Structure formats: structure tokens, C-alpha cells
Amino acid sequence: MERNYSGERISEIELRLLIEAIYLKYSYDFRDYSGASIKRRVSHALSQFECNTISALQEKVLHDPMAFMQLLQLLTIPVSEMFRDPSHFLAIRQEVVPLLKTYPSIKIWIAGCSTGEEVYSMAILLREEGLLERTIIYATDINPRSLDKAKQGIFSMENVRAYTSNYQQAGGKRSFADYYTAAYGYAIFDKSLCENVTFADHSLATDSVFSETQLISCRNVLIYFNKKLQDRAFGLFHESLCHRGFLVLGSKETPDFSAFGNQFEPLVKQERIYRKS
Amino acid sequence: MNSATGLPSVEAIVIGASAGGVEALLSILGPLRAGFVLPIIVVLHLPEQRRSHLAEVFARRVSLPVQEASDKTPVVSGTLYFASPGYHLSVEQDRSFSLSLEDRVHHSRPAIDYLFESAADAYGPSLAAVLLTGANRDGANGLAQVKQRGGLTIVQDPQEAQVATMPQAALDIHQPDHILPIRGIGRLLVELERIAC
Numbered sequence: 001m002e003r004n005y006s007g008e009r010i011s012e013i014e015l016r017l018l019i020e021a022i023y024l025k026y027s028y029d030f031r032d033y034s035g036a037s038i039k040r041r042v043s044h045a046l047s048q049f050e051c052n053t054i055s056a057l058q059e060k061v062l063h064d065p066m067a068f069m070q071l072l073q074l075l076t077i078p079v080s081e082m083f084r085d086p087s088h089f090l091a092i093r094q095e096v097v098p099l100l101k102t103y104p105s106i107k108i109w110i111a112g113c114s115t116g117e118e119v120y121s122m123a124i125l126l127r128e129e130g131l132l133e134r135t136i137i138y139a140t141d142i143n144p145r146s147l148d149k150a151k152q153g154i155f156s157m158e159n160v161r162a163y164t165s166n167y168q169q170a171g172g173k174r175s176f177a178d179y180y181t182a183a184y185g186y187a188i189f190d191k192s193l194c195e196n197v198t199f200a201d202h203s204l205a206t207d208s209v210f211s212e213t214q215l216i217s218c219r220n221v222l223i224y225f226n227k228k229l230q231d232r233a234f235g236l237f238h239e240s241l242c243h244r245g246f247l248v249l250g251s252k253e254t255p256d257f258s259a260f261g262n263q264f265e266p267l268v269k270q271e272r273i274y275r276k277s
Numbered sequence: 278m279n280s281a282t283g284l285p286s287v288e289a290i291v292i293g294a295s296a297g298g299v300e301a302l303l304s305i306l307g308p309l310r311a312g313f314v315l316p317i318i319v320v321l322h323l324p325e326q327r328r329s330h331l332a333e334v335f336a337r338r339v340s341l342p343v344q345e346a347s348d349k350t351p352v353v354s355g356t357l358y359f360a361s362p363g364y365h366l367s368v369e370q371d372r373s374f375s376l377s378l379e380d381r382v383h384h385s386r387p388a389i390d391y392l393f394e395s396a397a398d399a400y401g402p403s404l405a406a407v408l409l410t411g412a413n414r415d416g417a418n419g420l421a422q423v424k425q426r427g428g429l430t431i432v433q434d435p436q437e438a439q440v441a442t443m444p445q446a447a448l449d450i451h452q453p454d455h456i457l458p459i460r461g462i463g464r465l466l467v468e469l470e471r472i473a474c
Contacts, residue, residue, distance in 0.1 A: 034367070034369060034375040034377070035369050035370055035375075036367035036368065036369055036375055036391075036395040036398070036399075037367065037375060037377045037379065039395075039398070040379070040391070040394070040395075041379075077377070077378065077379060079378050079379065079380065220378050222348075223348050223364075223375065223376045223377055223378070224377065226349070226369075227349050230349065251363075252347070252348055252361055252364055252376050253348065257349065257350065
């Protein structure tokens with residue numbers, strides 16, 4: 001058995017040391033991420049980096065910032081799609097947009113925007129509802145490469161075909177192809193969608209609130225956090241949202257069991273659309 | 278280890294199933310008595326739909342309380358849990374659930390490997406893992422991991438399985454503690470619970 005005196009396995013010790021080392025050296029804080037997922041991603045990284053132990057990986061990333069940037073790509077999860085869960089976007093259109101229209105100007109925060117799929121989905125929806133011109137969108141993520149990709153707005157046609165069906169089910173009013181130019185197997189999205197989008201580096205684990213907002217979308221990000229970090233994120237959202245502001249989450253996420261459980265009330269519970277109470 | 282049966286005392290049971298899995302699971306879980314104390318956590322491959330009716334279907338046919346496993350909620354004894362379609366399900370060290378959207382494994386999300394590997398970490402020797410009928414290779418690595426961490430491993434006899442591929446794939450890389458037909462697996466779970474009480 002691979003055990004030390006305290007009974008903790010060596011690989012568990014190494015994992016905690018790696019996470020701590022990354023925090024001390026690069027200020028990326030994965031200490032309160034869900035353990036099982038981080039562990040899986042680090043063991044995947046071991047084979048990618050051809051390291052036999054997590055300690056060997058730690059040495060590599062501590063001494064080589066480029067290696068760390070590579071590891072960061074494996075530690076964050078750039079898995080996203082446009083109009084994921086179409087009924088969620090349909091509910092935003094039907095239940096949230098009429099209320100958003102009452103604001104003279106709107107600020108939206110897309111927290112953990114990854115490679116931008118949620119940003120373009122939201123921008124398209126707002127344009128069709130006549131709100132995009134008076135909206136500022138803050139799209140934040142911890143991964144600079146994901147943010148670069150989000151800014152470029154280029155997605156593979158193969159994926160865009162699946163997004164087209166999502167878009168239609170989400171109550172899309174036009175032809176999805178109106179929003180992009182297809183070339184060489186890629187779809188280049190209309191730059192004007194992002195005129196009022198600010199892409200920025202922001203960590204829900206270490207940074208604070210930067211603006212008052214009317215709507216925050218943070219979908220399939222909180223599931224990677226432990227309860228403590230989820231509470232921190234809900235605290236930031238609560239602080240940023242205006243009175244009666246909207247919080248929209250991924251299909252398996254809820255503030256119900258968090259420290260802010262009674263600070264948000266469901267507007268469309270099944271679609272994970274909440275309002276600050 | 279219980280000397281009369283040679284079975285260990287476990288704190289949780291994980292089950293993986295794919296094609297043919299609904300029937301196999303109903304045969305195993307249907308007869309379990311109300312008040313069965315061990316938590317049972319199931320990954321069953323299904324087409325990814327937004328809302329699955331698995332929990333409802335099983336709630337009508339099984340005496341245990343049935344739930345979809347929710348993110349960051351504790352594993353409660355005596356409950357039958359199903360992984361949500363479209364999300365991987367893991368058990369954390371503190372024995373709470375975590376969901377994730379990492380890439381599919383063996384074209385599957387949820388993947389049996391994710392549940393088995395994380396539960397092997399969380400429970401070590403106090404885990405029993407059961408791999409049933411299916412048409413892919415998911416679960417084989419996870420089962421080997423359970424064994425490596427000292428847990429009990431059970432594979433449905435491929436000869437009896439509706440689709441033999443999945444149990445056979447597990448047997449190809451790992452010698453489980455038990456290879457059993459459905460009836461035998463049901464009896465083994467009852468015995469595991471008796472020892473755990």
C-alpha cells in the first residue's frame with residue numbers, strides 16, 4: 001500500500017502541494033475547486049507532460065511559466081456550446097427580457113465565459129430583442145487563451161451546425177447564418193455583436209466585484225467549486241446585482257443550499273433563473 | 278472481512294450499466310427491502326435528454342428512496358441515486374457529490390469510470406462496485422481502480438448479460454472478486470447490507 005504515517009496517500013499530498021505551488025507562484029487559486037475533477041485533470045496532465053509523478057509536474061510548472069500556461073489549459077474546462085439548454089434561453093427571452101426592457105441601460109456579467117459561446121448566445125438574443133445597443137456585457141474568465149478565443153469569435157462549422165438547432169429551439173427569430181460568415185470549415189461571428197463586450201481577466205476565487213449589474217450569467221462554472229468557493233461566488237453575485245437583479249445558472253446549479261439561499265428567489269426554477277430577493 | 282461469507286463490510290455500492298441496463302437494474306434493485314441501509318449510486322448510460330425520468334421510473338418499482346444526485350449534496354445512506362444525463366458524477370473525499378461537464382468518456386457522459394474512480398478514492402476498501410450489461414468499454418478502468426484501492430468488485434456474467442461487451446471489457450483487464458448472474462448479484466447486495474448493519 002502506498003501510505004505514509006498519517007495515512008494520507010502520497011499522490012494526495014502531491015496534489016495539494018501542486019495546487020498550493022500554483023497559487024503561490026502564479027496566483028491562480030484552485031484550492032477550493034472540487035477535488036475529484038481537479039485530480040482527474042492533473043492525472044490527465046501527467047500523461048500530456050510525460051511526468052511520472054505530480055511532484056515532477058510541479059517542478060516543471062514552477063520553473064517554466066510556459067509550461068504552467070499549458071497546464072492551465074488542462075485545468076480549466078473549455079467545454080461549452082451556444083444556446084446550451086435552449087429552453088433556458090427561451091425562458092430568458094420570455095420572462096427576463098420584458099423586465100430588462102424597463103432599464104434605460106443594462107449591464108450584464110458573464111462570469112466564466114470560457115471561449116465565448118455564452119457571450120455570443122446572449123448578444124444574439126439581446127440584438128433580436130432590441131437591447132444590445134444599450135447593454136454593456138462584461139465577459140470574464142481566468143484563462144487568457146480562452147478569452148482570446150472568445151474575442152476572435154471563430155468557431156468550427158461542425159459545432160455551429162449543432163448550435164443552429166439550439167438557436168432555433170431557443171426562440172431564435174432569424175436564420176442563425178445571419179450572424180456569421182462561413183469560411184474554410186469555420187464560422188466567423190459578426191464583430192458588431194461584441195461592440196459593447198468587455199473581455200476581462202477575473203477570478204471568482206480571488207477577485208472582487210467590479211461593477212453593478214442587472215443580470216449575471218454563470219453557467220456550469222460553480223459545479224467545479226467546493227461549497228466554500230460557491231458561497232464566495234454567490235456573495236460576489238449578490239453584491240454586484242442591483243435590487244431585483246437576475247442570476248442565471250447552469251441546469252444543475254442552484255443557490256438553494258448555499259449561504260445565500262434565502263437571498264435569491266426563483267423566477268423560473270426549472271430553467272435556473274433567479275432574482276435577488 | 279466477515280469470516281462466514283468472506284465478504285467485507287462496505288459503506289457504499291456503485292453500479293454501472295449501459296445497453297440492457299434498465300431491466301438488469303430493476304431485477305437487482307426491485308427485490309431490495311425498504312430500509313436497505315447502504316447508499317447505492319448508479320450511472321446508467323442513456324441518450325442525453327434534458328430531464329430524465331429514470332428516478333421516477335425506479336421510484337415506482339423500488340422500495341428505496343430514489344433521487345438524482347445533486348451537486349455538492351452529501352451521500353445519504355439508504356438512498357438510491359442516479360447520475361443526471363449529460364453530466365459526469367463523482368464522489369468527493371467528504372462523500373458529497375460533484376457534477377462536471379468534462380469531455381465524454383467512451384462517448385458517454387455520465388461515464389461509469391468517473392463515478393467508480395472517484396468513489397474508489399472516497400471509500401477505499403469500503404466500496405463495492407458492480408458492472409453490468411453494456412455495449413461499450415466504460416467502467417473497466419474504474420473497476421480496476423476500485424480493486425486497486427481495496428474495494429470489492431463484481432461483474433455480471435457476460436454469458437448472461439443482455440450485451441456482453443462491457444462486462445467482458447472489464448474481465449479483459451481485471452480479475453474481479455465475483456462474476457455472477459443477476460440473481461447472484463442481488464443476493465450479494467443483500468448479504469453486503471446484512472454485514473454492514
